Amino acid sequence: MNTPLSPASPPNPSLSEESSNQPVALPREYSDEELVKRLPGFINQYATVNGIRLHYVAGGSGRPLICLPGWPQTWYSFHPVAAELARHYRVILVDYRGMGTSDKPETGYDKKTMAHDVYELVQQLGLGTVSLLGHDIGGMVASSFAYNHPEATEKLIIVDGTHPSEGMMQMPILPAPGTFGPQMDGQQPYIWWMAFNQIKGLPEKLLAGRFELLLDYLFAYVMKDESKMSAFDRAVYAAVYNQPENIRAANAWYQALGQDIADSKAYTQLHLPVLGIASYVAHGTLQYGVPAMTSNGRVVGLLDNGHYLFEENPAQVMKEVLGFLSE
Numbered sequence: 454m455n456t457p458l459s460p461a462s463p464p465n466p467s468l469s470e471e472s473s474n475q476p477v478a479l480p481r482e483y484s485d486e487e488l489v490k491r492l493p494g495f496i497n498q499y500a501t502v503n504g505i506r507l508h509y510v511a512g513g514s515g516r517p518l519i520c521l522p523g524w525p526q527t528w529y530s531f532h533p534v535a536a537e538l539a540r541h542y543r544v545i546l547v548d549y550r551g552m553g554t555s556d557k558p559e560t561g562y563d564k565k566t567m568a569h570d571v572y573e574l575v576q577q578l579g580l581g582t583v584s585l586l587g588h589d590i591g592g593m594v595a596s597s598f599a600y601n602h603p604e605a606t607e608k609l610i611i612v613d614g615t616h617p618s619e620g621m622m623q624m625p626i627l628p629a630p631g632t633f634g635p636q637m638d639g640q641q642p643y644i645w646w647m648a649f650n651q652i653k654g655l656p657e658k659l660l661a662g663r664f665e666l667l668l669d670y671l672f673a674y675v676m677k678d679e680s681k682m683s684a685f686d687r688a689v690y691a692a693v694y695n696q697p698e699n700i701r702a703a704n705a706w707y708q709a710l711g712q713d714i715a716d717s718k719a720y721t722q723l724h725l726p727v728l729g730i731a732s733y734v735a736h737g738t739l740q741y742g743v744p745a746m747t748s749n750g751r752v753v754g755l756l757d758n759g760h761y762l763f764e765e766n767p768a769q770v771m772k773e774v775l776g777f778l779s780e
Contacts, residue, residue, distance in 0.1 A: 479692050479693065480692055483688060483689045483692040483693075485508065485528075488529050489510055491532060492510070492512060492535050492536060492539075493536070494513065494536075494539060495510050495512030495539070495546075496510070496511060496512065497510055498510070500574050500577055500578075502570050503561075503566075503569055503570045505550060505556040505558055505561075506555065506556045507547060507548065507549065507550070507555045507556070507570060507574055508553055508554045508555045509528065509545055509548065510528050510535075510546040511543070511544065511545050511546070512535065512543075512544055513539025513540065513541070513542055514539075514542075515541060515542045515543050516543065516584065516607075516778075517542065517545065517575075517578075517580040517581070517583040517584070518538060518542040518543065518544050518545070518583065518585070518778070519545050519547060519571060519575065519580075519583050519585045519586070519598075520535075520545065520546045520547065520585075520586045520587075520591075521547055521549060521571070521585065521586070521587040521588070521594050521595050522546070522548075522552065522588055522589070523587075523588040523589020523590050523592070523613070523614060524590045524703055525664070525667070525668065525671070525694050525703060526690055527548055527552055527553040527689070528546035528548050528553060529686075529689055529690075530588065530761075530763060530764075531546050531763060533763045533764055533767040534763050534770060537771050537775075538771075538774070538775075541775060541778075541779075542584075542778070543580075545578070545580075547571060549567050549570060549571060550562065550566070550567050551699075551702030551703055551705060552702070553693055553699075557698050557699065557701070562702070562705035562706050562708065562709040563709040563712040563713055564593045564594050564596070564597035564709070564713045564716070565597050565601055565713070565716050567594045567597070567706075568598040568600075568601055569601065571594065571598055572598060572601070572602050572605060575605060581605075582606065582607045583605060583607060584606075584607045584608040584610070584778060585598055585599065585606065585608075585610065586610045586612070586774065587609075587610070587611050587612065587614060588611075588612040588613060588614060588762070589612070589613055589614040589760070590706050592611035592612060592613065592615055593614055593617060593706075595610075595611060596609065596611060596616035596746065597616060597713070599723055599727075600616065600717075600720040603723060603725060606725055607725070608725065608726045608727070608778060609723075609725060609726070609727045609728070609747075610727075610728045610729075610774055610777060611728075611730070611739070611742075611743070612762055612763075612770070613730070613732050613734065613735040613739070613760050613762065614735070615729065615738065615739060615742035615743065615746065616713070616717055616720075616746065617710045617714050617717060618714060618717055618742065619717075620738075620741070621647070621710060621714065622714070624647060624648075625643065626648065628641070628643035628645075629641045635674065636674060636677075637674050637675050637734050637759075637760075639733040639734055639736070639756075640737075642734055642735075646671075646707075647707060650703075650704040650707035650708070651704075653701075656700055656704055657697040657698075657700040657701050657704075658697075660694070660695075660700055661695060661697040661700065662695050663695070664691050664695045665687060665688075665691040665695075667694075668690055668691055668694070669687065672761065675732075675734055675759050676759035676760060676761055676764075676765060677732075677733070677757060677758055677759040677765060678759070679759075681761070681765045682761060682764050686764070722746065722747060723746055723747040723748070723749075724748050724749055725747065725749060726747075726749050726750065726777070727743055727746055727747040727749065727750035728750065728751060728752075728753065728773065728774075729742070729750065729751070729753070730753050730755065730762065730770060730773055730774075731752055731753070731754050731756075732755055732756070732759050732760050732762055732765075733754075733755075733756045733757070733759065734759060735760065736752070736754045739752045740752050753773050755769055755770070
């Protein structure tokens with residue numbers, strides 16, 4: 454059954470000591486309260502699950518669709534597609550553990566724990582069986598949700614991100630000669646931040662207050678057309694990730710990859726429908742990852758587009774997503 458959405462509640466300063474209880478002080482124009490106004494019919498919500506407070510944005514009606522963003526973004530990354538999704542589904546855009554104005558505890562950034570946070574949210578909202586749409590790190594969390602809670606998963610869509618596997622251990626420390634240019638080489642991708650984000654303590658000292666430098670580099674490096682990431686969108690994400698605690702928590706998603714790989718060894722192949730949507734930078738990864746994940750999956754390559762597919766090609770993404778969900 455679907456329970457009514459309750460009015461948004463403010464951050465709760467009385468949560469467990471493990472949680473980071475202070476809300477992120479963002480400039481008003483980049484706050485959740487202002488950003489949600491750009492999505493008519495959507496509202497801000499908070500829920501305490503698994504000992505932490507999660508922020509999410511909800512709108513639409515119908516079958517539930519849980520949307521999980523990637524790094525270094527927030528729920529707002531779904532704004533190019535959220536309104537169209539909400540015409541067909543009850544859409545829940547989640548800032549999972551460590552993201553946006555959700556709590557940032559010291560521990561729990563393995564994808565199994567993060568997926569359990571989302572599962573508890575699904576249970577609290579009385580959503581029953583849900584479909585999930587995850588991008589990047591969100592694809593890892595969505596995959597873990599399906600592995601650990603298949604009875605609660607109807608369909609899974611992963612966009613440029615699947616569950617961590619031992620293949621990650623083969624990533625090169627140095628780029629192949631001639632492949633490391635201003636834009637990522639799709640045949641031999643050099644994902645240097647996978648190592649940089651393993652470092653504890655230093656990235657937040659280097660990037661606090663100037664995260665836009667990394668954002669601008671990253672969007673130029675992994676997008677085919679970085680102009681599709683607007684100046685306003687960049688400012689939204691910079692305002693969030695300029696906070697040292699947010700950098701620490703986001704990097705913890707990467708620091709938990711070893712545990713994620715260990716957890717994956719206990720998972721058995723899924724049989725539920727899985728759609729992988731891949732940009733040119735992740736096509737090879739999903740072509741390998743989706744068949745390994747499920748006996749009932751396929752991969753669609755949008756190879757003229759870069760990693761931030763919702764911004765670069767929302768129309769094609771929506772065609773694939775809505776077609777798959779309606780099958």
